[in-house]
Amino acid sequence: MQHHKNVLLVSKTSRLHERMRELSHSLDISVLLSTPDTFDQAISSGHDFDLVLLDLAGLSSETINKVDAYVAGNSGIPRLFSVDEEQLPSLRMPVQGRSDLILATASEAEFEVRLALLLWPGEETVPSDFVTIDNMTINLATYQVTIDGEPVDLTLMEYSLLSFLATHPSRAYSREALLHRVWGFEYCGGTRTVDVHIRRVRSKVGPQVASHIVTVRGVGYLFKL
Known part of the structure; x- marks a missing residue:
């Protein structure tokens, strides 16, 4: 049985906001939206996050480093990177921890699968590929x-x-x-x-x-x- 999970979305734009609202209905998740400016506030809000979703469009290396430090200090919680196709050649995935990437243009069905596989690894209720x-x-x-x-x-x-x-x-x-x-x-x-x-x-x-x-x-x- 799936247990409720909390997801932190870090994004400079609002392009994934509606998609995450839709996914909060189909998956048992709550989503907190943050920008680079509100990231510090989000991680000090008292919530325990089970996954960080980073929309890399326009994110500075400083913000990405902040997220890395937060993840490292919280038992290496998983990360899902949302990227544009032109970013793929220069993308370097973290060596530590569980992470995955998805194109920002991917269907909601694929977002659902990739989120679920990171949030509920090995559970029978995780959607199959x-x-x-x-x-x-x-x-x-x-x-x-x-x-x-x-x-x-x-x-x-x-x-x-x-x-x-x-x-x-x-x-x-x-x-x-x-x-x-x-x-x-x-x-x-x-x-x-x-x-x-x-x-x-x-x-x-x-x-x-x-x-x-x-x-x-x-x-x-x-x-x-």
């Missing part, structure tokens, strides 16, 4: 999809859309909600993009899996188990 439905397997850790053991050539957005729907089954999502949850706040295109990607995903995964992706008239789409 693998989602299997009929003859399809989604590997959430490697962004790969196979049908009957054969890889399916999906773009990143096609994969993100499919994995989000498959990990949130039996609930209808509007096109606007899917744009918000899969493409993110910064996307400026119209809702027709969702229809185009749904059509491409259905054609690539084949009729057996495609039958799970149901069009809900007047609403949007639902993944039926």
